[in-house]
Amino acid sequence: SQQGEEDPQALSIQEGENATMNCSYKTSINNLQWYRQNSGRGLVHLILIRSNEREKHSGRLRVTLDTSKKSSSLLITASRAADTASYFCATGSGGGADGLTFGKGTHLIIQP
Amino acid sequence: GAGVSQSPRYKVAKRGQDVALRCDPISGHVSLFWYQQALGQGPEFLTYFQNEAQLDKSGLPSDRFFAERPEGSVSTLKIQRTQQEDSAVYLCASTEGGGVGWGEETQYFGPGTRLLVL
Numbered sequence: 001s002q003q004g005e006e007d008p009q010a011l012s013i014q015e016g017e018n019a020t021m022n023c024s025y026k027t028s029i030n031n032l033q034w035y036r037q038n039s040g041r042g043l044v045h046l047i048l049i050r051s052n053e054r055e056k057h058s059g060r061l062r063v064t065l066d067t068s069k070k071s072s073s074l075l076i077t078a079s080r081a082a083d084t085a086s087y088f089c090a091t092g093s094g095g096g097a098d099g100l101t102f103g104k105g106t107h108l109i110i111q112p
Numbered sequence: 113g114a115g116v117s118q119s120p121r122y123k124v125a126k127r128g129q130d131v132a133l134r135c136d137p138i139s140g141h142v143s144l145f146w147y148q149q150a151l152g153q154g155p156e157f158l159t160y161f162q163n164e165a166q167l168d169k170s171g172l173p174s175d176r177f178f179a180e181r182p183e184g185s186v187s188t189l190k191i192q193r194t195q196q197e198d199s200a201v202y203l204c205a206s207t208e209g210g211g212v213g214w215g216e217e218t219q220y221f222g223p224g225t226r227l228l229v230l
Binding site: 035040041043044045048088090099100101103105 | 220
């Protein structure tokens, strides 16, 4: 079963606008990661935020984490057509190396 | 190659056939993961290897699914007597280290094998 729920399921914006995606999860986590998946391709790691962090930046990406609400958000600023993809949050929640638990994803479309 | 590779990229099987999916992780990576991604869904964890040891197979949906990594490098996911519900993209990922747990390391994903069972 999947842990996270991304919101919205789909998002369409104009190039240059900012895109915000949200993720909620259910159990305690050690960290949360965001991945991007282009159509027909594998996932690419974007950013990892640890449970003791509240905000993290990487280029045009900004991730926040609120462990009290069990939620995270991914903000992409100044969007580009190449940002069109599905975005997934994933949590590492096991006590051992048991893989990541992914949400269902947000499909982002950037209109040129 | 520099990344994780998977073969075949596409596989069509008749219901009841056995299939074998291959994953070549990044050279030297200790850990290897298999995930199943149904259409419109996020990936779901199947199994994990640290070197040749299969440390977690809790995500394998049935005993028709079997994975191995005999020499601690290449891995094969085998599905016996395929069913239509097995249709999905099967993703392989590797990480440099092993045993760190809690998803601390970046997982590098292959392009996946898209399996269609008719």
